[in-house]
Amino acid sequence: MKTKILFSVFFAIFLAQWGCTEPYEIETVEFESVLVVESTITDELKPQIVKLSKTSTLENPAILYEKNATVAVNSSNGNNFGFSWNNEKNYYVSDLPFKAEPNVSYTLNIITQDGKHYKSSVVNLPPKVEMNEVYPERIDDPTAEKDGVQVLVNTEDPTGNAKYFRYEYEETYKIVAPNPSPYFAEIINHDPMAGTYEIVLTPREPEEICYSTEYSTGIVQTSTTELNENRVFRFPVKYMDKTDAKFQTRYSILVRQYVQSVEAFTFYKIVKELGSVESLLSQSQPGYVAGNMVSEANPNEKVLGFFEASSMTKKRIYFNYEDVGLEKPPYFIDCEVLTLDYNDATVLDNDLDERAALYQLLTYDDYQVIGANSRLIYRIVQPQCSVCTYFSSNVRPDFWED
Structure with missing residues (x-):
């Protein structure tokens, strides 16, 4: 593969380097909408994926997904694998699971919604290495x-x-939530004028373990x-x-290892050197790398991206x-347990109005009750410290081992 690098699509001017104190905003001087293709089919039998987007400007770096395209992978043994757009994932997924096989070559074909035809060069599956x-x-x-x-x-x-x-x-x-809550807390009979309300606590199974x-x-x-x-x-x-x-x-x-061709390796190496930190889909970087995708109508049209076949192996470890040899690291946030007295409803004692604070934290900040007594003294904590489903899932993965 002959790899070309065409620089200076974008440039930034910083007047500060000339002694000016006023910063100059980065702007796109010349912009060209370019199709971005990212796809690796592997020797694992599964629904394969094709990601399509368009380049974005420096001012608006949001991903511009290319929808409504006709996408297919054709093989030298006569198979044709169609792909459909997945609204949840924002990429194309093969209609049927398939895998790349040895001694078979593959080509990616794309027809965009505006009728343009794109095709990859022929790729083959590299040898498998465990x-x-x-x-x-x-x-x-x-x-x-x-x-x-x-x-x-x-x-x-x-x-x-x-x-x-x-x-x-x-x-x-x-x-594991450090302060699991055994209650659902509900505020009823709130009287804003009097500053009174009731807290109803309903027992529940604490949601303390998540993944x-x-x-x-x-x-x-x-x-x-x-x-x-x-x-x-x-x-x-x-x-x-x-x-x-x-x-x-x-x-x-879970680590996945992909064996690449020299062409695919070189392409991704240059993309990384140009500053890509996430994926090809985040293309507001200063530069263009020619991959193995071309426009059938106009070979000079720029197309960014690469279609590759790769043998894949994977291993999972736990620790x-x-x-x-480490000490236990801190929790995701600093969990502070607050003890607030419903009967303390004044600031005349140069102290917090704990009744008002209790209402605020339970109603608007989602604090959870982890303890209470008959004298209406409540122990509360941030939701992330009490109910792990607040930011995670309590569904145990099928592969998980304790």
């Missing part, structure tokens, strides 16, 4: 300003056929072309600071903070 190890390791490196945990990967291909690798990961972590999943962003890749041995050794995939609340209780990471 990951040997995925493991966490304690790291304390003041020079790199790192003090926490590094997730590392070891991979070896004795055949020497696979030399280019890209990595993605999914993090799933268990959350959250986050997906990697950015481009993480490596190659073995400059090494004496054809192996990836101690390659860092994910770093977490020792104060990261994700492994406060239990943490899991707790004790496993890597």
Whole structure:
């Protein structure tokens, strides 16, 4: 693949560097709407994905999804796989699950809603290479300003056929609310003039255990072309600071390894060097990288993106903070338990009007009651500290292991 880099699509002028104290806003001087394509089909039998969008200006960096396109992947053995737009995910999903197979070539074909035809170059599936190890390791490196945990990967291909690798990961972590609430609290009979109300507490099963999943962003890749041995050794995939609340209780990471062609590796390497931190879909970066997509009507038309076939392997590991020699990290927020007296309804004692504060926090700030007594003294706390479903899910993933 011949990769071209055309710079200076955008530029910024900073008058401050000329001694001016007034900042100058970044603006797009010349803008060209370009189709953005991002798709990797793998040898895993599943619904495959194609992401389409249009470039955006520096002033309006929102993703401009390209909907209503006709999308298909054609194979050299005669199969044709159609794709449909998914409104929830904002990308195209194959109508039927399929997988890329060895010794079969694939082409991506796109017809946009304005009738333009685009086609990829022919791609083939690289050889499959299993990951040997995925493991966490304690790291304390003041020079790199790192003090926490590094997730590392070891991979070896004795055949020497696979030399280019890209990595993605999914993090799933268990959350235990530190101050679970055994009540639903409801305020009734509120009299604003008198400043009175009643709090009705209904027992409930505390929602204290949840699970959250986050997906990697950015481009993480490596190659073995400059090494004496054809192996990836101690390659860092994910770093977490020792104060990261994700492994406060239990943490899991699923690492996916993609074997790439040299063309795909080179394309993503240049995109990363140009400053992409999330994905190709966030394209307001200063530069253009020609991938393997072209316009059939106008070969000179710019198309940003790449269609690739990649063999994929994955491994999941679990660990707790004790496993890597760390102290328990703090919770996601600082949980402060407040004790408020409903009978304290004045500020004449140079103290807070606790009745008014109690109403405010329960009604507008979603504070939760975690304790109460017959003298109408209530213990309350922020919702994130009490009901984990406030920001997570209490559905246990099928794969989860304690």
